[in-house]
Amino acid sequence: MNTPRKFRIRSPCSTANIGPGFDVLGISLSLYLTIDVEILKEADKDFEMTYSGEGSKDVPLTPEQNLITKTALYVLSANGISQLPKPLKIHVDNPIPLGRGLGSSGAAVVGGVLLGNALGQLGLSRDRLLDYCLMIERHPDNVAAALMGGFVASYLRELDPSAMQGVPASESLLNIALSQQVPQPPVGIGHYVRLNWAKEIKCIAIVPQFEVATAKARAVLPSHYERKDVVFNFQRLAVLTTALGQSPPDADLIYNAMQDKIHQPYRKTLIPGLPEVLSCITPEKHDGLLGICLSGAGPTILALATKNFDDIAKAAIDVFKKHGDFECQKCDPHPIYKPGTFEYNDSCDNVYLFCDPSTNTCNYKGCSNSDYIKDWDTKLRPIPVRCNSSSYCPDNNSKCLPLLPVGAQCDLQRDDECSGSNAICLNTTCFIKGAPLGGNCGADTTVYYSQDADENLIQQTIIRDNCTDGTYCLNSVCVMSKPLNSPCDQDRECLSGSCSNNGVCIQGPDVFHVIKPWLWGVLGTSVFVFVILVLGLLWILHRYQSKKEHAKIAKFFEDNEEFAKYAMLDDDNDSYQDDDSRANMNDSRTSVLFLTTPDYLKSQALSTSHKNPSSLSLHHPNTSTNRL
DSSP: OOOOEEEEEEEEEEEEETTTEEEEEEEEEEEEEEEEEEEOSSOSOSEEEEEEETTTTTSOOSTTTOHHHHHHHHHHHHTTOOSOOSSEEEEEEEOSOTTSSSOHHHHHHHHHHHHHHHHTTOOOOHHHHHHHHHHHSOOHHHHHHHHHOSEEEEEEOOOOGGGGTTOOOHHHHHHHHTTSOOOOOOTTOEEEEEEOOOTTOEEEEEOOSSOOOHHHHHHTSOSOOOHHHHHHHHHHHHHHHHHTTSSSOOHHHHHHHTOOSSSGGGSTTTSTTHHHHHHHOOTTTSTTEEEEEEOTTSSOEEEEESSOHHHHHHHHHHHHHHTTOOTTOBOOOSOEEOTTTOOEEOTTOOTTEEEETTTTEEEEOOOBSSSOOTTOOTTTSOOOOBOOTTEEOOTTOOOOEEOBOTTOBOOTTOGGGBSSTTEEEETTEEEESOBOTTOBOOEEEEEEEEEOTTOOEEEEEEEEEOBOTTEEEETTEEEEOBOTTOBOSSGGGBTTSOBOTTSBBOOOTTOOOOOOHHHHHHHHHHHHHHHHHHHHHHHHHHHHHHHHHHHHHHHHHHHHHHHHHHHHHHHHHHTTSOHHHHHHHHHHHTTOOOOOOSOGGGGGGGOOOTTOGGGOEEOOTTSOOEEO
16 A cells, blocks of 8 residues: 655756757756645545646646656656556646747656656666656757756767667657556666856746747758858857856857857747847847847747846847737737727737637737738738728738628727628627617717827717717617707707707707898898999990000001002102103012001001102012112
């Protein structure tokens, strides 16, 4: 019979690689997986397991499925014990984030090995316990640090094939141990050394709320490396292991020694923002920082520092937020509308993410209401697709959804989510506009804030309903609006559309006032008199211009008559000349043109004295110049 007893096992989380020390270096951290065990004398159940903390909803609680108890069964099976003692009660509390690069599986394996050793009272040494751990977790950096504590360097020994003969592969080892006895692990699988650690150095773990599977993180690594990259890491690894043990620590030395070309450059595609974190957070910008790197396979960031821990952590968090790297973090899906603007937000508080109500986690947005989203950087992530005319994108931008029928739930004041041009969203429910008197209706009240000239906030209230003009919504029914001086609570209750601060219907500033008949008469008379005055003025101007034109015409005819008279006088003078001269003159007269200028005012330039007839020269296109 088992002796009743209680005991507790603590297994720390760990960070591995530490920059250039890929699969070599590990540091145990002060965050512990705790296993409380109680072996009972008697109980209603042979086995009871409870679990709290990270992954509590997903972790199986049967001994054949849980990683901790399966590991313990493997240790017992290898030592000839086929089952757990009964009755047994186990409670596991796990604050270590899963799949974040903090050795959560390593802590579980170490805890399981310690549990099997304690339940079977095997008395295994630390080195032998490490052999059992390495049969399950074939990379020694995390389990060596968690089991031995502190700053540890470790490696796997190359075993002779005969030493592994009959030993199942790590993938199937635990399942085989459930049904049959398995051989003990070879002795001395892994070797380790605890390195010095300066007491001034503290570890900061910045943990994004999304997971990166270790298998996926290893799959992106190349199968071959260039020699210069391997040498680069070897050189820095040798310096780093010593530099971290020196006091006071040398920030410049440690920061440069934590650079890496073996794993971090290839994992940047899995962790957006990683290059910026590693390159921009430096000792020059952040006093107290010694070095920064990816913790294990990521996505956790490990920073080593001596002071200003919160400032360094905030700098890394800001980079993650900028790149939208808090996908899958836990969130509250209830909408948050900012006062004043009523801009939608949720607890993800990130332009790239929305809170998925089905899982209460942050995920990348899947649709958009426009081609532009404020603060969205298209270089980091393309803007989601716009929805077509038969669908809508909800406030949380999750994905395009079909338009909603009347009576369906819609987002606050999102009329476009309701199907049909006459639909309206009131108090998160779709209604039809223009409900008649006595019809079914809905109403919503929006309180927002504006600023006065002194920038003081003024509360404003808008109430909408779907009733026709002259009615308002009361208890989901459209009723008749109230006349002037009736008590009211809102503008819609009044026929005038204005409810005073005293709660009485009043004539609003925008109400149309009736114009009295005599005012219409004055207005009509004024318009008639104005038209008559304008027409009279136009007639006077017309008469004045007409007289001027008649004067010009009369002047024209007078000038022509005078010109003709002078021409007749010239003919009389020509009769006294001899026949030859007369003949020549007759010939020349055939080329004379009588011209007048188009400008009547200048027509006097054609008048000439008959005493000097040669003073006027005329040109004809068919003759040379002739004198009159």
